[in-house]
Amino acid sequence: MSLTSGDRYEDRVPVLALSTAVLLLGIADSMVNSYLVLFGADAVGLTPLQIGVWASVAAIAGITISWWLGRLFDRRPARTYAIIVILLGAAGYLLLPEVSSFPVLLLMAATVLGAMGAAFPQLFALARAVFGEGAGRRSAPLLRSAWSLAWAVGPLLGTLVLSRGGYSWLMWTAAGVFVAAALTVVVVPRPRSVAVANASPGGTPILLTVSVTLFFTAMFAGGLALPLYVTRALHQQPASVGVLFSACAAVEVVATLGLAVVPAQVDQRMLILGGFGSLTCYHVLTVVSSGLPMLLLGQVLRGVGIAIVGAAGIRYFQDVLAPATGRATTLFANASTAGLLVSGILAGVAVEHFGYRTTLLLCAVAAASGGVAFGLGSRRRVGSRGPEKIPSNA
Secondary structure, three states: OOOOOOOHHHHHHHHHHHHHHHHHHHHHHHHHHOOHHHHHHHHHOOOHHHHHHHHHHHHHHHHHHHHHHHHHHHHOOOOHHHHHHHHHHHHHHHHHHHOOOHHHHHHHHHOHHHHHHHHHHHHHHHHHHHHHHHHHHHHHHHHHHHHHHHHHHHHHHHHHHHHHHHHHHHHHHHHHHHHHHHHHHHHOOOOOOEEEOOOOOOOOOHHHHHHHHHHHHHHHHHHHHHHHHHHHHOOOOOHHHHHHHHHHHHHHHHHHHHHOOOOOOOOHHHHHHHHHHHHHHHHHHHHHOOOHHHHHHHHHHHHHHHHHHHHHHHHHHHHHOOOOHHHHHHHHHHHHHHHHHHHHHHHHHHHHHHOHHHHHHHHHHHHHHHHHHHHHHOOOOOOOOOOEEEOOOO
16 A cells, blocks of 8 residues: 555554454454364254354344444444454354353354454445545455465464364454454544445446355355365375465465555456456366366466455445445455355255366356356446535544
8 A cells, every 4th residue: 555655654553453453353263263163063062954054144144234234334434333243253252162052052143143244344344434545445455465364374273272272262262362353443543534325326236246246156165175176086185185275375365465556557347357267267277187286276376366356356346336335345245255155055066966076167157157247247337426424433
């Protein structure tokens, strides 16, 4: 993010605070989510069906709460929303090791655990509101790189804590990191007064939303099929799966940081279409791979695609739906969550009935279809109505 000498210190503090908050949020989120299924099965004794229902309830609650808070943010932008949902999530994970009742787990998923799903879009919306339209556009790649870095570090940290203290200490440690993330948000300056419209211009960009859902459906479904394909079809060692995912995470961090310095003159539409193409090519290359070198090359394509769509996509949604920053960021995040919701079932059915290679090819088709939907939906940019200034809140 370019800063002038006059505002360098003033902007550096919120950049550091927001990046740290996203990093801490991602570390805690990846620590618990990497082992939440095992916690439900081993510590609580849930059946696979109960685990699936539990995860789905949490995801649906996250979409609903995010949708509500996104509109609330657009009417009165504030740091308070992010702080509250993060603290609610921290309280939920603090209590989770003591809960063994499935109905209580569902209640927690629908409330405190589901609320955590709103934290990610709230922090990105807050960044746009704090920095404004100029520097705010460059904040998305920086924050997305912090999130990618967190997911490269968090699972390893979770493994260490789990091996030393079990599931209870894993949940309690994550709760502590969540609290640290909430406290970091307090350091972020109050958002500026922003321009809002009574109704978002042009309504919901349906094709753009569908495109993001298809992209993340392909990404998550492919991620579920890849370990089985690598170990069973290509007969690679299980440790190679970790190498592949770590390589993807590293590429994603570098590529996302690179987006922060991409000149504003670069066509964002074509850049994002390139991200869809990159994920499509990854699945095709993986299908024809015969060993680890080609698989690693595929992870480079995967990391680049995720970085572009994950970071530039948020920024694009914010531009299209400006000045409804909260609604735009929430819409993008909820579209990715919807992709996660449907990917598990689709991947399981596809692998069982069609095999690993066909499943990966179907993921390529989904990613390519998402690119077509994005291309059609982005042909005409949506303009904003006349702004009305409203005050910010704490």
